[in-house]
Amino acid sequence: LxxxxxxxxxxxxxxxxxxxxxxxxDESTQQVHVEVDREAARRLGVDMRMVASVLNNSFSQRQVATLYDDLNQYRVVMELEPGYTASPTVLDQVQVIAADGRRVPLTAFTEYTFGSTGDRVHHSQQFASAxxxxxxxxxxxxxxxxxxxxxxxxxxxxxxxxxxxxxxxxGGIAKTLARQPLLLLGVLIAVYFVLGILYESTLQPLTILSTLPPAGVGALLALRASQTDFSLVALLGLFLLIGLAMKNAIIMVDFALDAQRRLRLPPREAIHRAAMMRLRPILMVNLAALLSALPLLLGAGEGSELRRPLGVAILGGLLTSPFLTLFSTPVVYLLVEGLRARLARLRPTPAPRPAATAR
Known part of the structure; x- marks a missing residue:
């Protein structure tokens, strides 16, 4: 690895x-490599276990005893004084005992070199990692x-x-970007269920959701024209566009449904009346939202490069959404109303109950 x-x-x-x-x-720490010449150690009568024991006693903080009193116990550790272990040259002064009792310098049969090695082992999901x-x-x-x-x-x-x-x-951003289609699908499903509960219908939410493709196309074209990547911030701009774009259709559909119920107008006249009378509120709201996105797009302060994709996505979606939805929403509304009328005709009508007579 x-x-x-x-x-x-x-x-x-x-x-x-x-x-x-x-x-x-770069995170490595310095270490000393001690190479033992086993042939020279054998000629001098030095056992390898003696070498390991001397090095262990000198540098490994070996526990040699435990002292006990009435309440506590104290471990006795044997090591060289810290002043001697500050430099690797202390190995020149270390001596070992040969088989005949002689003291043999460690350097008589060893060589030490300097090197570096990792002072820690990183793991990721139980695997060693770098x-x-x-x-x-x-x-x-x-x-x-x-x-x-x-x-x-x-x-x-x-x-x-x-x-x-x-x-x-x-890694977190990459995983989030890979899940973008699922995020958009989840948002659309949630919006569909909310609109279905609001209108008590499974067909009318389709009219409102039909406004999303024009807004999405405008946002994507704006990102491409400005050479801005479709990042997580741009995805957040699409989520904001979902609410802003559907608002235009909600205004028209609510007005058209109310005209059908109260004024008994046919669907074509109702949606035409809604589009004519709600044009000014739709343009005013979209213009206000459009102007509010300009600081995100034109900002030049700290962090402006992070906010710019949000402004580009909102601006592009709001430039295309109002003009396209004003034409597409009435068409989809009439198609949905025609489908609803055909489904209503296909439903079997319940037989009339016989009137009860009293004797």
Whole structure:
């Protein structure tokens, strides 16, 4: 894992889509490697168990005894004084006892070198893991960076027992973006049920939901024209558009249904009257919402790049939604009313009950 993590880190440093790629191994700590010449130790009469015992007693804080009193117990630990362990050169002064009782310097049959190793082992979902961090240069989006990373990993041919996944904020955003279709579908289903309960009908909510495609098309065209990525913030703008776009249809449908009930108007005249009389309120509300989105689009302060996709999505949806829904909503309303009338004619009419007579 460490070998391939270092290769991945070196490969990512060559990508122009990434900046400040962290070098794997920067978190390592220094260590001393002691290499024992076993042949020399055998000639000097030094046993390997003696070498391990001396090093353990000197540097491993070996517990040698336990003192007890009436209330507590105290562990006695044997080690070198901290002043002697501050530098690896203390190994030059360590001595071991040979088989004949002689004191033999440790350096007589050993060599020590300096190296580095990881001081911790990271885990992700019970698997050993290694992380490589990076940042995005100006003008590079997260989607472009992830595409470059995937291409670089494909060129390295990682072994089958090593797999790379985005982590941190990148991993959370990637999972959220992958669930965007399900999020939109869940929102539409929830809105359909709420409208069905409000109108006590399974057909009229379709008239109101028909306003969403024009708003969505306008938002997507605005994002594409401004070369803005469809990010999580842009998805939030689509959610806001759902409420703003449906409001136009709700205003017309409510007025048309009320005209059918109170004035006994046919559906065509009712929806025509609703479109004519509610045109000014629809335009005023949409203009107010449109102007409120301009600061999000034109803002240049701190964090403006995060809010700009929200303003672009709202502005594009509100520019197309009112004009398209004013023509599409009456058409869908008449189609739904015609379907409702045909379904009503297909229902069997209950037989009249015989009148009761009293003798």
């Amino acid at each position: 460490r070998t391939w993590a270092r290769k991945v880190s070196d490969k990512l440093k060559t990508l122009p889509e990434l900046a400040d790629v962290s070098s794997f191994g 992380s490589v961090g990076f940042s995005l240069p100006e003008g590079v989006t997260e989607e472009q960076a992830m595409g470059a990373i995937n291409n670089a990993l494909a060129e390295l041919y990682l072994p089958s027992n090593i797999f790379a996944t985005p982590g941190g904020n990148t």
